[in-house]
Amino acid sequence: MQYPRRLPRFEYLEPKSLTEACKLLLQNDGKARVVAGGTDLIPKMKRRDVNPRALISLHGIPGLETISHSQVDGLRLGPLTTLGAVESSTIVTERFNVLYQAVQSMASSQVRGLGTVAGNLCNAAPSADTAPALMVLGTRLKLISPQRERTVAAESFFAGPSATVLEPGEILAEIQIPEVPRRSAGVYIKHTLRRAMDLAIVGVAVAITLQDDTCHNVRIALGAVAPTPIRVPGAEAILKGKGRSGDLFRRAAKEAATACQPIDDVRGSADYRREMVEVLTRRALEQAWDRCPGSTEGKR
């Protein structure tokens, strides 16, 4: 099973619009898969982990590689926007830096040139690096199907390991990231054994917005420590409206460690993961706070 073989046969479909792609997906009734970069799907097919009868390529559809930004709409990514494109976008580095931090930590330059942000989400690995970063940015996902269009919050998108709320015939059509308030900063810490080409043992994303000297808003999300990437609202509540305090950071971090549900696997034990969630959440909170423009630390 773990050894890759040549790809099995499948039908290769190239719709000319997203609507047509949705229809093809529905017609093939669970037997077809959308392919974006293919960096998750192709290896899985070679290992026979999944066996779709048809692949629906999005590459024949124009205009899906967008990175657009405006004050009103914030940042919008298309279904074929690659990790590499996000990594080299100045608007992402300047204003949505936590997403840059997540993307630059992933895979290799070659895989980042092929793989997409949408594919990373739809693949729904518990360790998907873009997920915690997008969650703390308050991202919404536009899902379209032949019947309807809806948007869901990034944290409501995942249903389990390799499972999402996508219904038959539904496609992730756009990633919508709202404009970041001025006095904000975000941090993504990916804990790995190796410094490159490794999946997270634990991923922690934090975004903080300050008002005067208090925390106006904070979001905390964790990867690789639950069946899906998760937000930890209990930990966030401890900090909202409060000033910078090491004691509160410690309490919030403890709460995050309590809220997660890690497992033992090759990368680390459940106990170790829980411990690292606590350490890294505190570290990410400190760093994010001090990076906010006008924070006492930031002024120094």
Place this chain on the structure above:
Amino acid sequence: MQQRQRIIELNVNGETHTLAVEPQRTLLEVLRDNLGLTGAKRGCDQGYCNACTVLVDGKAVNSCLILAVRAQGKRITTIEGLSHNGRMHPLQEAFVNRGAIQCGFCTPGMVLTAKALLDANPDPSEMQIRRAISGNLCRCTGYVKVVEAIKEAARVLKTGGAA
């Protein structure tokens, strides 16, 4: 079931090939098996080693992860396309001069990855070089000579060394 084979055009190293391929064939398989271009190596066949790296429209990508049908109409460069009139590319020369090649299995992928880097950033820092090749596994050299070779090639290319 649809007709299995598709006719595609691949522009490889400046030459256009018209080929009939089944959709499940990867670009790596087609380069090696149909075109006899065995420079790109099949190591892991699943994205982890980058021995299969080729340039697609100037970008270094894993040819084991791309379906050949997706490369239709794209500009592909393999290691066989780097030399000019029997002269090696400065990167290839630097790899030889610096002893950055031992068994050579990783070398085509390493050189092409370095080419994509230098095309985009002619004056990379050591960190940028190390980051660019961080996915290219080499079991022989220990990478030090590879990094030196890329630095040397960057110097040569900047001072207008013949390409």
